[in-house]
Amino acid sequence: MINRNYLELKDSYLFAEVESRVAKYTAEHPGADVIRLGIGDVTRPLTPAVTAALHRAVDEMGEADTFRGYGPYAGYAFLREAIRGHYGKRNVALGLNEIFVSDGAKSDLGNILDIFGADISVLIPDPVYPVYVDTNVMAGRKIGFLQATEQNGFLPLPDPAVHGDIIYLCSPGNPTGAVYDRAGLAAWVDYANREGAVILFDAAYEAFVTGDLPRSIYEIPGTETCAIEFGSFSKTAGFTGTRCGYTVVPEALVRDGESLGALWLRRQSTKFNGTPYIVQRAAEAVYSEAGFAEAMANIAVYRENARVIADALTAAGVWFTGGENSPYIWLKCPGGMDSWTFFDRLLSKAQVVGTPGEGFGQNGEGFFRLTAFASPENTRRAARRLQDFLRAL
Amino acid sequence: MINRNYLELKDSYLFAEVESRVAKYTAEHPGADVIRLGIGDVTRPLTPAVTAALHRAVDEMGEADTFRGYGPYAGYAFLREAIRGHYGKRNVALGLNEIFVSDGAKSDLGNILDIFGADISVLIPDPVYPVYVDTNVMAGRKIGFLQATEQNGFLPLPDPAVHGDIIYLCSPGNPTGAVYDRAGLAAWVDYANREGAVILFDAAYEAFVTGDLPRSIYEIPGTETCAIEFGSFSKTAGFTGTRCGYTVVPEALVRDGESLGALWLRRQSTKFNGTPYIVQRAAEAVYSEAGFAEAMANIAVYRENARVIADALTAAGVWFTGGENSPYIWLKCPGGMDSWTFFDRLLSKAQVVGTPGEGFGQNGEGFFRLTAFASPENTRRAARRLQDFLRAL
Numbered sequence: 001m002i003n004r005n006y007l008e009l010k011d012s013y014l015f016a017e018v019e020s021r022v023a024k025y026t027a028e029h030p031g032a033d034v035i036r037l038g039i040g041d042v043t044r045p046l047t048p049a050v051t052a053a054l055h056r057a058v059d060e061m062g063e064a065d066t067f068r069g070y071g072p073y074a075g076y077a078f079l080r081e082a083i084r085g086h087y088g089k090r091n092v093a094l095g096l097n098e099i100f101v102s103d104g105a106k107s108d109l110g111n112i113l114d115i116f117g118a119d120i121s122v123l124i125p126d127p128v129y130p131v132y133v134d135t136n137v138m139a140g141r142k143i144g145f146l147q148a149t150e151q152n153g154f155l156p157l158p159d160p161a162v163h164g165d166i167i168y169l170c171s172p173g174n175p176t177g178a179v180y181d182r183a184g185l186a187a188w189v190d191y192a193n194r195e196g197a198v199i200l201f202d203a204a205y206e207a208f209v210t211g212d213l214p215r216s217i218y219e220i221p222g223t224e225t226c227a228i229e230f231g232s233f234s235k236t237a238g239f240t241g242t243r244c245g246y247t248v249v250p251e252a253l254v255r256d257g258e259s260l261g262a263l264w265l266r267r268q269s270t271k272f273n274g275t276p277y278i279v280q281r282a283a284e285a286v287y288s289e290a291g292f293a294e295a296m297a298n299i300a301v302y303r304e305n306a307r308v309i310a311d312a313l314t315a316a317g318v319w320f321t322g323g324e325n326s327p328y329i330w331l332k333c334p335g336g337m338d339s340w341t342f343f344d345r346l347l348s349k350a351q352v353v354g355t356p357g358e359g360f361g362q363n364g365e366g367f368f369r370l371t372a373f374a375s376p377e378n379t380r381r382a383a384r385r386l387q388d389f390l391r392a393l
Numbered sequence: 394m395i396n397r398n399y400l401e402l403k404d405s406y407l408f409a410e411v412e413s414r415v416a417k418y419t420a421e422h423p424g425a426d427v428i429r430l431g432i433g434d435v436t437r438p439l440t441p442a443v444t445a446a447l448h449r450a451v452d453e454m455g456e457a458d459t460f461r462g463y464g465p466y467a468g469y470a471f472l473r474e475a476i477r478g479h480y481g482k483r484n485v486a487l488g489l490n491e492i493f494v495s496d497g498a499k500s501d502l503g504n505i506l507d508i509f510g511a512d513i514s515v516l517i518p519d520p521v522y523p524v525y526v527d528t529n530v531m532a533g534r535k536i537g538f539l540q541a542t543e544q545n546g547f548l549p550l551p552d553p554a555v556h557g558d559i560i561y562l563c564s565p566g567n568p569t570g571a572v573y574d575r576a577g578l579a580a581w582v583d584y585a586n587r588e589g590a591v592i593l594f595d596a597a598y599e600a601f602v603t604g605d606l607p608r609s610i611y612e613i614p615g616t617e618t619c620a621i622e623f624g625s626f627s628k629t630a631g632f633t634g635t636r637c638g639y640t641v642v643p644e645a646l647v648r649d650g651e652s653l654g655a656l657w658l659r660r661q662s663t664k665f666n667g668t669p670y671i672v673q674r675a676a677e678a679v680y681s682e683a684g685f686a687e688a689m690a691n692i693a694v695y696r697e698n699a700r701v702i703a704d705a706l707t708a709a710g711v712w713f714t715g716g717e718n719s720p721y722i723w724l725k726c727p728g729g730m731d732s733w734t735f736f737d738r739l740l741s742k743a744q745v746v747g748t749p750g751e752g753f754g755q756n757g758e759g760f761f762r763l764t765a766f767a768s769p770e771n772t773r774r775a776a777r778r779l780q781d782f783l784r785a786l
Contacts, residue, residue, distance in 0.1 A: 110664030
């Protein structure tokens with residue numbers, strides 16, 4: 001009677017095991033000054049432009065004349081216009097009906113699978129954000145893994161001999177922080193168009209990208225026939241507890257003669273009732289002139305944190321990806337140490353907490369993730385300890 | 394490659410067709426004073442206790458010390474405590490870990506199907522809220538219909554000869570407004586426990602129930618082994634555009650040796666990232682003393698609207714369900730008229746818009762839905778016109 005595919009899910013012990021080891025350490029070392037660089041959650045508050053928009057929207061909801069009930073399933077036009085404007089700055093022209101507002105990229109990344117058959121083949125990088133894997137296991141799908149390794153800079157390219165119907169790409173990546181350049185994404189777009197595959201592109205960390213690297217897969221020509229992109233306000237504007245994201249499904253994206261955008265709208269209008277009006281106004285404010293400047297000021301703080309950690313690793317001669325263009329730093333544990341041994345030693349010698357790479361897939365063994373979301377002061381203190389620890393190894 | 398079950402979905406033309414006929418009428422009769430009793434959306438604004446809670450929560454989100462990022466997947470304890478308190482008033486004792494907060498009952502009613510196998514049998518009333526049917530069609534499930542008719546007061550009871558794994562019940566019902574009494578629900582609970590079935594109980598309209606009728610299926614003994622209940626702040630507190638609901642999965646509800654609550658938490662933690670903190674604070678405020686009094690004052694207005702419509706039908710000698718204990722009034726079109734003919738005549742003779750029952754299932758043919766969500770003044774005017782129209786037939 002139950003969906004027995006759920007029984008095939010691995011227990012997600014990773015963060016629970018991290019917590020348990022930290023708890024044991026602090027119990028044995030009362031008063032230890034432990035600094036956490038393991039979290040993937042933001043710490044800086046919503047900015048003034050966003051809270052002002054929320055207060056205004058709450059007032060509207062309290063008056064009969066301006067109250068809003070059920071909204072459009074795909075989101076209010078004012079927010080879709082703002083998102084379209086954001087893409088326009090990078091010369092990506094979207095239609096309003098290609099943008100679908102939601103409560104977050106995680107929901108959409110899971111729910112999009114509803115519109116695909118159960119028997120398709122899926123290609124997922126290893127290491128990876130575990131949600132891509134778990135959502136496909138729940139549907140009983142066959143998963144092939146794209147080998148992301150030190151050799152390819154954790155940016156796997158297509159293997160023409162291996163067919164996939166769905167390809168997951170996340171750039172800047174989680175957990176590796178690695179960012180595809182235009183040539184890398186173009187190789188995937190060529191592959192997808194040739195194979196009739198659909199790329200699910202997770203752009204949750206695009207706000208961290210600088211310079212000429214692509215922030216949206218739609219910056220690559222030919223993508224409108226092969227890619228769905230997932231965006232989020234979580235990391236861009238500190239919306240992890242406020243919940244807003246969006247999915248872009250191009251009109252030209254058709255499979256088996258059916259518009260994937262039409263199928264997605266049917267899914268959303270049947271199993272979703274829209275994002276709160278007040279939250280949509282908050283998201284709109286992120287793309288106002290003041291709101292965007294405030295958001296980018298917060299991103300600059302996180303980016304500086306990442307640079308501080310990256311500099312410590314460089315000074316210690318440790319190999320890593322990310323750190324630039326990403327809030328994540330993915331380092332190779334020195335001396336062939338495994339992920340959990342590195343975790344335990346870093347905790348006991350330097351009182352710094354990170355995340356063992358092994359928890360993100362088998363290619364993560366021997367690697368370790370640090371994040372840039374702590375306070376600048378704690379990040380600087382942790383980076384000094386990390387550097388001393390690495391030098392003393 | 395696509396989920397071909399989507400191609401089996403019927404186009405949901407109902408409200409589109411209503412809009413098209415109203416547009417045609419108003420184009421042909423400029424200045425016509427059309428009153429709409431077709432909408433299922435609330436019209437009264439959020440109450441002062443709710444907007445005050447929202448403003449406070451927004452201020453918290455704007456300060457680093459009180460900012461909240463990712464929240465618990467099942468919702469904050471403060472809100473689950475408030476929901477538990479609401480159930481406690483009816484002597485239903487829930488554990489906090491049996492309550493799962495979400496962005497609305499519609500999402501949960503669709504998403505809950507993820508945890509069940511594709512090959513189970515589903516029983517759904519006819520007429521019904523179309524989402525129950527469409528979400529199962531999307532998953533390719535076999536649907537049996539429970540015949541809801543004038544003879545059983547649109548409250549079908551179990552047929553011991555027909556097995557279902559999943560049974561949908563909505564009480565007060567949409568579109569019929571009919572409410573099960575304790576004996577009716579007890580018959581379903583007995584059936585479900587005997588058959589090993591799971592009842593999906595949609596309690597979205599429980600705030601409209603008065604007197605001794607059950608508001609929660611858990612008021613019936615033995616339900617903790619056979620029912621999942623879906624609750625919503627949409628109609629209770631005008632949250633249709635603010636988005637908050639919850640699902641109750643009792644700990645004792647086990648199928649194939651697995652806890653359905655554990656499976657649901659796994660589904661939600663994998664494909665959902667929680668309800669906005671500010672919205673959870675708003676929902677908590679609904680169950681404060683002031684907030685609940687304000688919510689009930691709004692419900693009283695809608696309930697009085699329903700009574701006014703019901704009185705007009707009684708005066709005209711027309712058979713109906715609902716009107717009491719529900720915002721919906723489900724009437725039998727007089728003289729054997731079909732639903733759309735009644736729609737057209739009511740619009741052209743009385744300038745009142747409702748919803749043809751045929752759009753909710755084949756047993757809806759010959760019936761018609763009116764709703765209590767218009768303003769009191771418009772409802773009184775529409776009821777007078779309706780009574781005159783029916784008398785003149």
